[in-house]
Amino acid sequence: MRDSKEALVIVGAGAAGLWAALQCARAGARVLLLEKTVRCGTKILASGGTRCNLTTTLDAEESGRLFGTAAERFLRPSLRNLPPRKVVSTFEELGVPCEAAALEKIFPRSQRARDVRDALEKAVRAAGVEIRCEQEVLSIRPLPDGRYQLDIAGQTALECQTLLLCPGGRSYPSTGTTGDGYTWLAGLELEIIEPVPALVPLASSQDWVRELTGIAVQEAEVRLLDSAGKELMRRRRPILFTHKGLSGPAAMDVSGIVAATQAKARFTDETPRFVLSIDLCPETTREELRELLVKAAGASGTPRLSRALENRFPRRLVDAVCTQAGSQPNPPMTSIRRAQRHELIEALKGLRVEVDGTLGFHLAEVTRGGLALREVNPRSMEINRHPGLYAFGELLDIDGPIGGLNFQAAFATADLAARHASSRQA
Numbered sequence: 001m002r003d004s005k006e007a008l009v010i011v012g013a014g015a016a017g018l019w020a021a022l023q024c025a026r027a028g029a030r031v032l033l034l035e036k037t038v039r040c041g042t043k044i045l046a047s048g049g050t051r052c053n054l055t056t057t058l059d060a061e062e063s064g065r066l067f068g069t070a071a072e073r074f075l076r077p078s079l080r081n082l083p084p085r086k087v088v089s090t091f092e093e094l095g096v097p098c099e100a101a102a103l104e105k106i107f108p109r110s111q112r113a114r115d116v117r118d119a120l121e122k123a124v125r126a127a128g129v130e131i132r133c134e135q136e137v138l139s140i141r142p143l144p145d146g147r148y149q150l151d152i153a154g155q156t157a158l159e160c161q162t163l164l165l166c167p168g169g170r171s172y173p174s175t176g177t178t179g180d181g182y183t184w185l186a187g188l189e190l191e192i193i194e195p196v197p198a199l200v201p202l203a204s205s206q207d208w209v210r211e212l213t214g215i216a217v218q219e220a221e222v223r224l225l226d227s228a229g230k231e232l233m234r235r236r237r238p239i240l241f242t243h244k245g246l247s248g249p250a251a252m253d254v255s256g257i258v259a260a261t262q263a264k265a266r267f268t269d270e271t272p273r274f275v276l277s278i279d280l281c282p283e284t285t286r287e288e289l290r291e292l293l294v295k296a297a298g299a300s301g302t303p304r305l306s307r308a309l310e311n312r313f314p315r316r317l318v319d320a321v322c323t324q325a326g327s328q329p330n331p332p333m334t335s336i337r338r339a340q341r342h343e344l345i346e347a348l349k350g351l352r353v354e355v356d357g358t359l360g361f362h363l364a365e366v367t368r369g370g371l372a373l374r375e376v377n378p379r380s381m382e383i384n385r386h387p388g389l390y391a392f393g394e395l396l397d398i399d400g401p402i403g404g405l406n407f408q409a410a411f412a413t414a415d416l417a418a419r420h421a422s423s424r425q426a
């Protein structure tokens, strides 16, 4: 780099920062990418169980809808500019063939997150970006001449006229994301929506839940209910019982609401409690279940409930259903009376788990909350009150469900920021 004052500076070499750096450099800008930790793209490496679910098979409109009304509106220009299929074609051009998997997911064909991170970093370096690791940005400050100053731990301060901020959120702080960006932006008097953990396992202190540890139900439909029984969210995804409560996409997708509601109630006397109602067989109606059970009761050989349910569920889970229905464990079908059959069907269609809260930021895949969307121009990612200052990726008040949506949002917002910021620099 000939003159760092003329460089466009990007803070945070995660998914969004690497993508933005590549696009800015390809557009002809001189780019300096600063990263706090020793390496780029740590979360990419950890993602998707180290397989990296990098985007979705859904189109721009369908994926946008999964972010909720306000974020959907905000993301419309970025998802139109960089829809999921363009993320796939970009990675394929970078030498990472991709393939679709269940639940609308896209993975690298190699199933190796490292290939995604390495290809992106290699392309960034090849495009001439200067990457400096172990550079912890401490603060940012607008200067009277419209430029920005960055204070960096142990280094002389840097100045630039175009500054792109993508230091992530507060989730998985062990990877370097400790919410630093919120402090910088709050210091500029910008609104920060309180960050809470999202896509995180749920905690339940019920003993019977713990006894089901390790059991997964691939086809489950969950409904998150508040203490008054009102449905807050519904999701059809696999669920997993754990020694601390519930995990798997169905539980994790509803966790942001649990965390946000509890955070809001922090200053009141009561901690809001929730129930997750799990339909263990959403493909089967109550009537079909009733017919199945009635038929089994008349069958020869006095089958028990687990057999009547065609051995679809592990015995421990059948016993939990029975307990919740007020029945003996795995009863013989001939002993089940009409009222009891009704209770069993209700428990199968809505096994109720009390939810105490979430397991917190250290296990959260993303952060809910962040820089308020009203502070940012959705067509450029430029902060409205600060020309030349851009914010994107997880730093924004945007989070989506599991399924490659969060990388998609990070790449799409980064791409738009890069387009605008590099044209400003030209």
Ligand SMILES: Cc1cc2nc3c(=O)[nH]c(=O)nc-3n(C[C@H](O)[C@H](O)[C@H](O)COP(=O)(O)OP(=O)(O)OC[C@H]3O[C@@H](n4cnc5c(N)ncnc54)[C@H](O)[C@@H]3O)c2cc1C
Pocket (backbone or CB within 6 Å): 011, 012, 013, 014, 015, 016, 017, 034, 035, 036, 037, 040, 041, 042, 043, 044, 046, 047, 048, 049, 052, 053, 054, 055, 135, 136, 137, 138, 166, 167, 168, 169, 171, 172, 175, 176, 177, 178, 180, 181, 364, 365, 366, 392, 393, 394, 395, 403, 404, 405, 406, 407, 408, 410
């Ligand atoms: C375990 C796990 C699995 C996941 N799996 C998936 C998945 O399969 N699919 C999916 O879509 N999403 C997944 N996610 C979410 C996804 O990783 C994030 O949505 C995405 O990484 C956000 O990108 P980002 O660039 O905004 O932030 P990050 O990727 O978090 O990058 C931010 C970068 O900024 C750096 N930084 C922070 N503070 C400073 C500072 N002060 N100075 C300099 N640098 C700083 C950080 O060290 C980090 O490298 C997963 C997350 C986790 C934790």
